[in-house]
Amino acid sequence: MTTALKDTAMKNDTLQDTRWQRLCNKADLVANSGVVAWWQDDQVALIYVPKGRSGKTELYAIDNHDPFSNANVLGRGIVGDKGGEVVIASPLYKQHFRLRDGICLEDETVQLRTWQVRLQGDEVQISG
């Protein structure tokens, strides 16, 4: 998760920082909901919260694969918050996953993979 930086500050960064790569466009995102991107043979669910509880823009990336149903569906769940934590609910069996670290609230031994993503202008970038 990262908040958008000022464009000017960013230009210098991108020259040096090759860690960050373009994943898709900001326009591909759906506010307060998820979409899914293909990234190096993985399915990444991107969850975009334009105005989180802190008032800042939040962007999360978790594995689209739902370990309970074994189907690739998490990007299609309902986004919300539980006890102050931003979560997504599996559309199949309704478990909640904490977006910042991928931990399942109903079974904390289950943790989804997460990626670092950020918004840079019109781009969504992912850290390899």
Added chain:
Amino acid sequence: MTTLPTTKKQLIIIGNGMVGHHCIEQLIERGATEHYTIHIFGEERHRAYDRVHLSEYFSGRDAEALALGDHDLHRTHGIELHLGECVSKIDRDAGEIFTTDGRYHYDSLILATGSYPFVPPIPGAEEGQPNRLVYRTLDDLDQIRDAAKNAKRGVVIGGGLLGLEAANALKSLGIEAHVVEFAPRLMPVQLDEQGGAALREQIEALGVGVHTGCATEEIVAGDEYRYRMNFKGGEHLETDLIVFSAGIRPQDKLARECSLEIGERGGIIIDDTCRTSDPEIFAIGECALWNGQVFGLVAPGYTMARTVAGCLMGDCESFSGADMSTKLKLLGVDVGSIGDAHAKTEGAKSYRYIDEANSAYRRLVVSADGKHVIGAVLVGDNSYYDTLLQYAQNGIKLPADPASLILPQSEGTPTLGADALPETAMICSCHNVTKGAVCKAVDAGCSDLASLKAETKASTGCGGCAALLKSVFDHELESRGIEVDKSLCEHFSHTRQELYSLVRVEGIETFDALMEKHGNGGLGCDICKPAVASILASSWNKPITDPSNVPLQDTNDTFMANMQKNGTYSVVPRIPGGEITPDKLIAIGAVAKKYDLYTKITGGQRIDLFGAQLHDLPDIWQELIEAGFETGHAYGKSTRTVKSCVGSTWCRYGVQDSVAMALRIEDRYKGLRSPHKLKFAVSGCTRECAEAQSKDVGVIATDKGWNLYISGNGGMRPRHAELFATDLDDETLIKYIDRFLMFYIRTADKLTRTSVWRESLDGGLDYLKEVIIEDSLGIGAELEAQMQHVVDHYECEWANALKDPEKLKRFRTFVNDQRPDPAITFVDERGQKRPMRAEELSNKIIAKEIS
């Protein structure tokens, strides 16, 4: 009565099982640590744990998760906990005990040594044999787990309560489990013959082998498996491991060796204050023998622990036996036994309910005068248990038809409300909490369930009383005028009905506006978002695909299709009244063929197309809409279908045109969103071929018009619809349905079908008739106008979405790649495709790796 010691005395407890631990808790609660220096000795290395739920050790709960109480409980209260320290001798003359590590003086001594598993003397299973496994401690379970490695089959000797628990443990380890019982049926103590038979059927259906009436004569080496058990009578069974669970024996060795009085068949004899033959020594739990009885359940042990803690603190309440009624889930099967389950009381009469189809069995035993419940047996469904137990324990007079207490529950079944229970009614028998104690806690300020549990400990033992506790608690709160928390979720402290009113009265049109004004300012969640989406749709009927509505919907509403287990969708076009032209049939067939969809006729006279991937949905719908179809809303909590028979047009019995009426109804209410799904049907005559009496709204033709039925239900909890009005003309029929549906939408809780709503409606059917037919609230016109608003703003959601490229962007499997989800795989079956099953998938992966 003991007087409290003025100088601190030394109290020693031998045994740190559930009962020993409970005794410590009771002593702490009574302030005993101010008067006694307390030592407790446990032979095991683990701190006290929940033996009742031992089999969960193999299904995810480790020793820590099974442990009882806080880990620093003893330290906090200055109690010396000696784990893994075995007591070898009691010297009563000196008032000392000897352990592996030393000797300790005692002024008072409590024996809570429990019991040990009885292993019958069978040749081949002598002490020290590797196959002599038992099921009592965590260490025993570790041994079973080791033995189960490389094992295919395991046998439990003993078909009682613990034996079945042990069989469950074997099953959890993934090996084939068998139970061998000497008696002619399972659980011979708690169940009668038919109950044992029903339990057997259910357990066998779970894949556990059951062998009753089998006496094992010897255990020898096996041919196919490690061991062979030879039974009396010539039969045999081979197995890789054997767990003995053929009963327990009181662990009374220390007591015997120091010459305390022991029962003929074992057990330390105690009196009503739990004192042994030595007044300074108490015995509690399974090692104690009271009135010739050893109690093998935890609840009586807890009662004894309380008795002793009271005695030591100068407040002795005598032990007067215990109720051996029990309610369990064995291998997932409900089993309950209350009081005189075998009807041994003179003159006792029984009522029996036998359901051979589901292997369920219930027996109610009543007193000779037919006035009271004295016992019961339940197999397959314990939902009857709480009520029966209350009848039995409190001597409540039986209803006029006692059999109704065990008959399948339907409307009119007498259930015992929380208000009917006397103050003395036992709510939690593990912790001896009565209704009076709950009331007292509520009076003292307990206003939520968690604090009530912390205060009274109710429902923190076996947990079997949770539902009863909640209903008593809610009742007590309500009767004191304290509001019961009915918040929708953490975001809204309102009920659905309240939110609905706020939305309508204040004209709120978005979730964000509602959250800002009436919520906690959060993002919402999967409870409140769909509930509010439904309220907004019922009120304003704006497209659910509008940007502010999209994030509120469940996936089915978002993508206007029904998600199936592999993440693909099914598509259901509306086929009003089940009437369809040949051209339209062909069009559906053509679409299904083109997109390779599995097709099936639904129960609502429509055609369901399965296996569509997300990105194909817009194309599929483009073609369906061009062929003249509309969305069927199979994905929504909304109007589903209006089923109809062919009616007077073709049928020689039909008295009205049921198809035309079905079309009119479906056209009017299509797209109506409601607290739950809505199903309709119209039958053209009294033969009722459309099954209208199982629908939320059912219409049946008469020779004078239409009869209206409401609040029927099929599915999990079938309910026969109720006749609401008779011989209506077309316009009145529609008027009543308008009012009925809008009144339901306005007042029902979220995800509540009309049947459940109707049953919980104060005033019942008569009240509903007053509101709808007589317009007693004066809201009839308003309800009709609301419905007309929804009808006027109907638009096919798929047609709306297809017009807007922005909305279609959502229908991409990957936003940055054209490929379909590579993990979705199908195989052919009966000429169509179906999702690959998990085992087929893993075979495929293995095959790929090999090649």
